[in-house]
Amino acid sequence: MITEVELKYLILSEDASTKIEQLLSNHHISYEYNVRRLHNCYFDTPDLQLRQLDFGLRIRQYETHLEHTIKTAGKVIGGLHQRPEYNVNDSRNFPELTLFPTDIWPDQVNVGLIQSALTSLFSTNFERETWLVEMSGSKVEIALDQGEILSDGRSTVINELELELVEGEMSALYEIASILFTGLSLRAGIHSKAARGYRLFANASIEFEPELLFSDGHSTLTSQQWFTTALSHYLQQLQMCVEKYLTEKSLVALASVVELLSVIRHGFWLYDELLTEECIAVRQELSFFIQLFAWVESAIHLKEVMNKTGNYRKKLEYSQQLVEQLKLEKRRFPDFSMVCELLHSERFNQLQLRLLQLILSDIKPFTFVEQSEEQSLLPFARHCMSASLTELHQEMIAVDITDAEQLLAKRKILQRCLLTGNWFGHLFDQEHRHQFRIPWLDMQQGLSELQSLWIIKQQLEKLDKEDNASAVKVIAWQQRKVENLLVALSHTKDAALALPAYWQN
Numbered sequence: 001m002i003t004e005v006e007l008k009y010l011i012l013s014e015d016a017s018t019k020i021e022q023l024l025s026n027h028h029i030s031y032e033y034n035v036r037r038l039h040n041c042y043f044d045t046p047d048l049q050l051r052q053l054d055f056g057l058r059i060r061q062y063e064t065h066l067e068h069t070i071k072t073a074g075k076v077i078g079g080l081h082q083r084p085e086y087n088v089n090d091s092r093n094f095p096e097l098t099l100f101p102t103d104i105w106p107d108q109v110n111v112g113l114i115q116s117a118l119t120s121l122f123s124t125n126f127e128r129e130t131w132l133v134e135m136s137g138s139k140v141e142i143a144l145d146q147g148e149i150l151s152d153g154r155s156t157v158i159n160e161l162e163l164e165l166v167e168g169e170m171s172a173l174y175e176i177a178s179i180l181f182t183g184l185s186l187r188a189g190i191h192s193k194a195a196r197g198y199r200l201f202a203n204a205s206i207e208f209e210p211e212l213l214f215s216d217g218h219s220t221l222t223s224q225q226w227f228t229t230a231l232s233h234y235l236q237q238l239q240m241c242v243e244k245y246l247t248e249k250s251l252v253a254l255a256s257v258v259e260l261l262s263v264i265r266h267g268f269w270l271y272d273e274l275l276t277e278e279c280i281a282v283r284q285e286l287s288f289f290i291q292l293f294a295w296v297e298s299a300i301h302l303k304e305v306m307n308k309t310g311n312y313r314k315k316l317e318y319s320q321q322l323v324e325q326l327k328l329e330k331r332r333f334p335d336f337s338m339v340c341e342l343l344h345s346e347r348f349n350q351l352q353l354r355l356l357q358l359i360l361s362d363i364k365p366f367t368f369v370e371q372s373e374e375q376s377l378l379p380f381a382r383h384c385m386s387a388s389l390t391e392l393h394q395e396m397i398a399v400d401i402t403d404a405e406q407l408l409a410k411r412k413i414l415q416r417c418l419l420t421g422n423w424f425g426h427l428f429d430q431e432h433r434h435q436f437r438i439p440w441l442d443m444q445q446g447l448s449e450l451q452s453l454w455i456i457k458q459q460l461e462k463l464d465k466e467d468n469a470s471a472v473k474v475i476a477w478q479q480r481k482v483e484n485l486l487v488a489l490s491h492t493k494d495a496a497l498a499l500p501a502y503w504q505n
Contacts, residue, residue, distance in 0.1 A: 005080070005081075005082050005164065005165045005170070005173070006080070006081050006162050006163055006164040006165070007079055007080055007081075007162070007163040007173060007177055008079055008081055008160060008161070008162050008163075008188070008189035008190075008192070009079065009160060009161045009162075009163075009177075009180075009184075009186040009187060009188060009189050009349075010159065010160050010161075010186065010187050010188075010189045011144075011159045011160060011161055011184060011185070011186055012185035012186065012187070012340070012344045013183075013184045013185045013186075016144055016146075016159075016161070016184060017129055017144055019183045019184055020131060020142060020144065020180065020183075020184070021131070022183065023179055023180060023182065023183045023184075024131060024133065024179075027179055029133050029135065029179075030133070030134070031131040031132055031133045031142075032131070032132040033129070033130070033131055034129070034130045034132075035127065035128065035129045035130070036062050036063070036127075036128055037062065037125075037126075037127055037128075038060060038061070038062050038124075038125070038126055038127075038128050038145075039060070039061045039062070039123065039124075039125050040058050040059070040060045040061075040123060040124040040125075040193075041058060041059050041061075041093075041120050041123045042056065042057065042058045042120070042121055042122050042123065042124075042194055042197055043057045043058070043059070043094075043095050043118045043119065043120055043121065044057065044118070044119070044121050045114055045117040045118060045119070046117065046119060047117075048198070049109075049114055049117070050114065051198055053072075053073070053106065053109070054072070054073035054074075055070060055071065055072055055073070056069075056070065056071040056192070056194040057069070057070050057095055057097075057118075058194070059093060059094075059095060061093075065089070066089070066090060066091055066092070066093065067087055067088070067089055067090075068087070068088045068089075068090050068095055068096070068099060068100075069085060069086065069087050069088075070085070070086045070100050070104065071083045071084070071085050071086075071194070072084045072085075072086075072104055076190060076236070077232050077235070077236065077356060077359055077360070078188060078232070078235045078236065078239065078352055078353075078355060078356035078359065079188030079189060079190060079239065079352065079356070080356055080360075081192065084104075086100050086101065086104065088100065094118075095118060096115070097111050097114065097115045097118075098111075098115075121151060121197070121198070121201045122149060122150060122151035122152075122197040122198070122200055122201045123149070123150050123151070123197075124147065124148070124149050124150075124158065124193050124197065125147045125148060125150065126145045126146055126147025126148070126158045127145070127146055127147060128143055128144070128145050129143070129144040130142065130143045130144075132166070133176065135172050135175065135176075136168070136169070136171075136172060137168055137169075138165070138167060138168020138169050138171075138172035138173075139165075139166035139167045139168055139172075140163055140164065140165055140166060140168075140172050140173055140176045141162075141163070141164045141166050142161065142162075142163055142176065142180070143161070143162040143163075143164065144160075144161055145158050145159075145160050145161075145162065145193075146158060146159050149193060149196055149197050149200055150200075151197060151200045151201040152201070152203075154200055154203065155200075156196060156200055158193065160189055160193075161180070161184070161186065161189075163176055163177055163180075170360070174353060174357065177349075177353060178350065178353065181346040181349045181350060181353075182346055185341070185344035185345070186344055186349055187239075187242060187243075187246075187343060187344050187349070188239045188242075188349075188352055190236065190239050190240060190243060191243075205247070208240050208241075208243075208244050210237045210240070210241050210256050210259070210260060211233070211237055212237075212259065212260070212263060212422050213421070213422050213425055213426055214230040214233050214234065214422060214423060214426060220377075221377050222375060222376065222377060223271075223375040223376065223377045223380035223381070224274070224365075224366055224375065225377075226377050226381075227267060227271055227365065228358065228359050228361065228365065230267060230423060231264065231267060231355065231358060231359050232359045234260060234263055234264045234267070235264070235352065235355050235356065235359065237260050238257065238260040238261065238264065238352075239352070241253065241256040241257045241260050242257055242343055244256070245257055245339075245343075246340060246343065249336050251296060251299055251300050251303060252300065254293070254296050254339065255296050255297070255300060257293070257343075258290060258293045258296050258297075261286055261289055261290050261293070262290055262415070262419065263419055263422050263423075264286055264355070265283055265286035265287060265290065266416065266419040266420070266422070266423065267423055268280075268282065268283040268286070269283070270384050270420065270423060271365075271366075274365075274366045274367055275365065275366065275367065276363075276364060276365060276366060276367055278354075278358075278363050278364075278365075279358065279365050279366075282351070282354050282355065282358065285347075285350075285351045285354070286351070288347075289348065289351065292342065295333050295334065297451075298333075298455070299330070299333045301448075301451055301452040301455050302330055302455060303330075304452050377427070378427060381423075381424035381427055381503065382503050382504065384420055384423075384424060385420050385421065385424055385425075385501070385503050386501060386503075386504070388416060388417045388420040389417060389501055391413060391416075391417070392413055392414060392416075392417040393497060395410050395413050396410065396493055396496075396497060397497070401486060401489065401490040401493065402486060404450060404453075404454065404482055404486060405454075407447065407450065407486070407489065408447060408450060408451060408454060410447075411444075411447050411451075414440065414443060414444055414447070415444070417440070418437070418440060418441070418444065421433070421437065424503075425437075425503075427503075428502055428503045428505075429502060429505065432502035432505060433502050435499070435502075436499050436500075436501070436502045439492050439495045439496035439499065440496050442492050442496075443489065443492050443493060443496055446485060446488060446489045446492060447489070449485060450482065450485055450486075450489070453478055453481055453482050453485070454482075456474070456478050457478055457482075460474060460475055460478065
């Protein structure tokens with residue numbers, strides 16, 4: 001058995017092979033180059049029993065050589081893939097499970113029944129170029145795979161880069177990745193070729209909703225262990241949201257990317273007093289990207305306002321001048337190609353790599369690391385949640401509920417309180433947590449609608465209302481909508497403030 005340790009990236013760049021060689025040459029890194037054509041056939045039962053075990057079974061052919069492989073359950077963190085792998089050389093072109101060690105199978109599995117039901121599901125055909133590099137006593141193989149996955153007449157493209165640690169220290173893997181970031185447009189590959197093949201076999205698209213509430217449930221962890229464990233969860237969610245956005249090209253999916261960046265950054269603020277300078281630098285990078293994407297929320301509100309089937313469209317059509325003004329605002333936002341370039345950029349990849357290093361403790365996140373000094377999780381969680389709620393209560397009690405601008409200014413404070421709940425809420429009773437969050441989430445939704453109405457107000461102020469009587473109708477409608485919404489928000493605020501903190505029970 002061997003355990004693969006590799007970073008996987010999907011490639012946006014053209015001429016990747018030439019660029020890799022140029023980058024290695026620029027950094028005076030020598031290498032051994034090889035190229036070969038690989039054909040892989042993947043097997044499972046019709047009801048996907050191996051898939052349910054998180055096993056992958058394939059036969060790889062290159063030239064006249066056949067290699068049978070089983071990959072057992074492993075883990076993927078931030079594009080780093082670690083999976084135990086068992087390889088057997090055999091001349092047969094159909095797998096024989098008895099060739100593999102018997103102890104890899106869970107006790108309840110009937111290997112004989114699986115063997116009798118095996119069938120070919122999909123295949124991968126690709127050219128693999130490899131550069132074996134050695135640096136500081138470590139060896140890393142760079143593999144560029146280009147080809148396709150095939151299943152039942154359907155196909156999808158393979159264009160990916162794998163960096164495998166052959167021997168030595170993980171730092172060499174990170175260093176090579178950082179060099180490649182400078183010349184290639186990449187994004188973390190969170191799905192293996194096998195996983196993509198299974199999806200093609202099922203003819204299924206990506207179905208994913210981000211898990212913004214961390215629910216590991218290990219309350220016995222220290223607060224420091226919780227930080228890196230939660231960070232691992234949120235980094236994986238972030239990369240899945242990026243994948244979904246690039247597939248769907250929707251603003252809602254991009255908003256999930258921004259939300260995950262905010263969730264991750266919030267964790268760094270919760271642990272602010274414990275962080276090293278490196279962690280603070282990572283937090284600043286998270287803030288940089290959150291600011292770059294600050295336009296997304298406005299774009300979503302504007303889309304809602306402009307939607308022909310939306311709540312506001314009929315009223316807006318009273319004023320063609322306003323409609324034209326809103327269309328002009330919409331054209332000022334970045335387009336998909338610009339966002340795509342950013343999500344494949346060196347800086348965004350470096351941020352994710354630094355997060356991965358924090359998770360794997362290749363970079364120490366805290367100013368002290370002695371186990372005896374680590375804090376218990378539950379008291380730390382209660383302290384953070386109580387401090388956040390106290391701040392929110394003070395701001396909401398003081399706010400003039402009839403003043404829309406003043407109320408909108410409290411959105412960030414409400415978001416911070418809810419994000420604290422994302423990090424720690426699952427440690428406590430879930431029914432109480434759910435009941436507590438309902439009015440605050442209603443408040444958040446109401447403020448979002450208020451923001452949409454405020455966009456209309458801001459655009460109306462740019463119009464020449466003396467020469468545009470139709471705009472007066474829209475102004476009156478907008479004011480009524482705001483007044484009614486403020487009344488509803490007042491009731492929601494009172495209900496939310498009356499609820500006791502569920503984590504203190």
